[in-house]
Amino acid sequence: MPKDVVPTPCVEARMLAWRVHRNGEPAEVMRLEEVEPPVPGAGQVRLRVRAANINFPDALLCRGQYQVRPPLPFTPGVEICGETEDGRRVIATPELPNGGLAQYVVADEAALLPAPDTLDDAEAAALHIGYQTGWFALHRRAAIRPGETLLVHAAAGGVGSAAVQLGKAAGATVIGVAGGRNKTAVAREMGCDVVIDRRTDDIVAAVKEATGGRGADVVYDPVGGDAYTASARSVAFEGRIVVVGFASGTIPSPALNHALVKNYSIMGLHWGLYHSKDPSAVTRCHQELTALAARGAIRPLISERVTMKDGADAVQRVADGTTTGRIVVLPEEQH
Incomplete structure (x- = not known):
């Protein structure tokens, strides 16, 4: 040749x-x-x-x-x-x-x-997708702070388990919601400080009990439907609900008067938009995720x-x- x-x-x-x-x-x-x-x-x-x-x-x-x-x-x-x-x-x-x-x-x-x-x-x-979504939701949108309480729906799933790990890495107390004995066990293994079984527990009452009546500072909701309803009822004063998907198949219609009365924020996250709007942010996030993986904070x-x-x-x-x-x-x- x-x-x-x-x-x-x-x-x-x-x-x-x-x-x-x-x-x-x-x-x-x-x-x-x-x-x-x-x-x-x-x-x-x-x-x-x-x-x-x-x-x-x-x-x-x-x-x-x-x-x-x-x-x-x-x-x-x-x-x-x-x-x-x-x-x-x-x-x-x-x-x-x-x-x-x-x-x-x-x-x-x-x-x-x-x-x-x-x-x-x-x-x-x-x-990539699940952890980038979690990182942007918690840090870019909700600006989570150490010591705050994070409520994660579907905490045993791929998206939810990533948010649990990222919340713990950020210094938050994490409350995980999952359905059934197997999934609640997984949520506990992932590091949740408190685990709620949505099939048998009252989510709102359990969150209030775990937070001394205050509620969750940040809510991570990839589910929608009834999960969102519970989120709005259990979010804290000046809390932030981040909506990342509707795995339940039901898109909720928020009562904005309720958000006004309780002083909380409803935030949307479409992670894919960052590829076109701010691609450098995706790269920086990956560098952060790589560092977290290197020290064993996420896996x-x-x-x-x-x-x-x-x-x-x-x-x-x-x-x-x-x-x-x-x-x-x-x-x-x-x-």
């Missing part, structure tokens, strides 16, 4: 990917297929997927209920740990419609983040590591709300 010719890195002619051809429940509409690997566009790179984290938005994508609606057919998977062609481990958000539940993806090169050395592939894949809770063939089942279980922590798909060996 002439010296001035650079060999092209070997990329499989075909790859495995989960594809959605019609909207519906993940287990019904996701198909594992052999397809052509995606081709990078300008400013993009191709990555070999080392681990793909399952997020609730993946289920919403399948149902056609997410704020982004990629053209059919598409591959779900919004968060991965991947490997560049020169061997770097990175965290990335794949470019839809070619999501992360595949053996290869493409992503914007400028948005790649280094995977922390202290985390394995599955943990690194679960560090993603990976409840299961499954192979590619179990991808649709994993997305369905996340959609059904039966999981704790994160399920991560580890693609099978390249063929």
Whole structure:
């Protein structure tokens, strides 16, 4: 080969990917297929997927209920740990419609983040969206302070467990809400100072008891519905409720007169906007998260590591709300 010719890195002619051809429940509409690997566009790179984290938005994508609606057919998977062609481990958000539940993806090169050395592939894949959301909610939006009380709904889930760890790292007393014996046990293991079982306990009364009647200074709510109603009733004077999602499927309609009478703030967080409005803030947050991981203050809770063939089942279980922590798909060996 002439010296001035650079060999092209070997990329499989075909790859495995989960594809959605019609909207519906993940287990019904996701198909594992052999397809052509995606081709990078300008400013993009191709990555070999080392681990793909399952997020609730993946289920919403399948149902056609997410704020982004990629053209059919598409591959779900919004968060991965991947490997560049020169061997770097990175965290990335794949470019839809070619999501992360595949053996290869493409992503914007400028948005790649280094995977922390202290985390394995599955943990690194679960560090990005949930922890960035938690960090921006608690620090950028709510300006949480050491000694304050943080109430976290769905504290045993992927998003909630990240907020629990970040709240403890910020010096807060954390009250976690979860449903059932298994999930309350997980919430306790994640570091919650007080755990409330939403199935058997009165959330408002339990928060008031734990805070001497004051209420929670900061509320982290990825659930909506009845959880938000309980939040408004148990928030402290000059407290802050941060709304980050509606996993319950019900979008509440806040009573603004109630916020006025009790002097509390209702804040929204759409973390994805920071990519376009303030991308440097995302990078700074990742540096902070990497430092927290290095000293052991945070570590993603990976409840299961499954192979590619179990991808649709994993997305369905996340959609059904039966999981704790994160399920991560580890693609099978390249063929």
